[in-house]
Amino acid sequence: xxxxxxxxxxxxxxxxxxxxxxxxxxxxxxxxxxxxxxxxxxxxxxxxxxxxxxxxxxxxxxxxxxxxxxxxxxxxxxxxxxxxxxxxxxxxxxxxxxxxxxxxxxxxxxxxxxxxxxxxxxxxxxxxxxxxxxxxxxxxxxxxxxxxxxxxxxxxxxxxxxxxxxxxxxxxxxxxxxxxxxxxxxxxxxxxxxxxxxxxxxxxxxxxxxxxxxxxxxxxxxxxxxxxxxxxxxxxxxxxxxxxxxxxxxxxxxxxxxxxxxxxxxxxxxxxxxxxxxxxxxxxxxxxxxxxxxxxxxxxxxxxxxxxxxxxxxxxxxxxxxxxxxxxxxxxxxxxxxx
Numbered sequence: 001x002x003x004x005x006x007x008x009x010x011x012x013x014x015x016x017x018x019x020x021x022x023x024x025x026x027x028x029x030x031x032x033x034x035x036x037x038x039x040x041x042x043x044x045x046x047x048x049x050x051x052x053x054x055x056x057x058x059x060x061x062x063x064x065x066x067x068x069x070x071x072x073x074x075x076x077x078x079x080x081x082x083x084x085x086x087x088x089x090x091x092x093x094x095x096x097x098x099x100x101x102x103x104x105x106x107x108x109x110x111x112x113x114x115x116x117x118x119x120x121x122x123x124x125x126x127x128x129x130x131x132x133x134x135x136x137x138x139x140x141x142x143x144x145x146x147x148x149x150x151x152x153x154x155x156x157x158x159x160x161x162x163x164x165x166x167x168x169x170x171x172x173x174x175x176x177x178x179x180x181x182x183x184x185x186x187x188x189x190x191x192x193x194x195x196x197x198x199x200x201x202x203x204x205x206x207x208x209x210x211x212x213x214x215x216x217x218x219x220x221x222x223x224x225x226x227x228x229x230x231x232x233x234x235x236x237x238x239x240x241x242x243x244x245x246x247x248x249x250x251x252x253x254x255x256x257x258x259x260x261x262x263x264x265x266x267x268x269x270x271x272x273x274x275x276x277x278x279x280x281x282x283x284x285x286x287x288x289x290x291x292x293x294x295x296x297x298x299x300x301x302x303x304x305x306x307x308x309x310x311x312x313x314x315x316x317x318x319x320x321x322x323x324x325x326x327x328x329x330x331x332x333x334x335x336x337x338x339x
Contacts, residue, residue: 117142290327
């Protein structure tokens with residue numbers, strides 16, 4: 001294993017000069033810095049993490065809190081996590097992944113132990129119990145939320161604009177002449193927790209439907225064929241004139257399309273389906289779905305960029321919302337005449 005002294009000898013400088021180049025604690029001439037960095041690359045030197053942490057009072061670790069629940073679509077969560085990890089590594093940070101449902105206890109454990117320099121929180125609820133600990137005065141640990149709570153004061157948040165996402169889906173169906181729209185939502189537990197993305201999407205759907213004079217019915221669904229069959233039967237019993245569906249539940253997409261086929265309802269000739277889902281889910285469905293994509297990688301990259309800026313003292317608290325984009329594919333078309 002290459003040592004710091006060997007790097008110093010190779011670069012023709014003192015060991016303290018190499019240490020200053022690594023820590024940035026003293027100004028080093030550009031030519032000397034370049035010579036040291038070249039020696040580090042050629043020799044393959046990696047600073048000892050423990051020693052570096054003691055010297056700099058930093059661990060160079062970002063904690064990512066991502067509770068993995070059975071009612072959430074895990075592939076999207078993991079895509080965000082991978083984007084966080086790769087972007088963090090590019091900035092010189094490693095990621096500590098916390099997947100348990102510990103809530104505030106996990107925040108206390110990370111901040112109290114010095115395990116990480118900062119944290120990113122996912123699966124944010126409107127009244128999230130973790131948030132008071134993140135607003136804890138001058139000594140609070142830098143943090144970024146991937147998600148939007150009800151009160152964003154004193155917080156940095158990155159998210160898709162879910163309200164605008166819901167509104168965009170309704171507008172698309174309204175422009176095609178659909179007057180009765182059903183929303184097949186996430187599992188009931190997601191709404192019971194008041195998870196931010198689901199609640200905000202629903203708010204956007206409802207408010208835009210009212211403005212456009214559309215009938216809107218929302219029904220949560222566990223996903224899967226059996227649950228979708230019950231949910232669809234309930235929707236069509238309550239609103240038999242429904243011709244437009246908005247689906248915000250990846251595990252319900254294919255069961256819905258299969259059930260519509262079984263009932264002789266052609267997509268998009270008889271009913272239109274718009275999904276809020278990853279592009280991969282939309283294009284691989286049995287009918288290519290008109291959809292609003294979930295910019296998972298973009299959210300992960302933005303969150304890390306803002307967190308690193310906060311660690312470097314270059315950023316203040318802010319809310320950054322990513323505008324939704326709707327892609328028209330084969331699942332949406334004009335409402336059937338007489339609907």
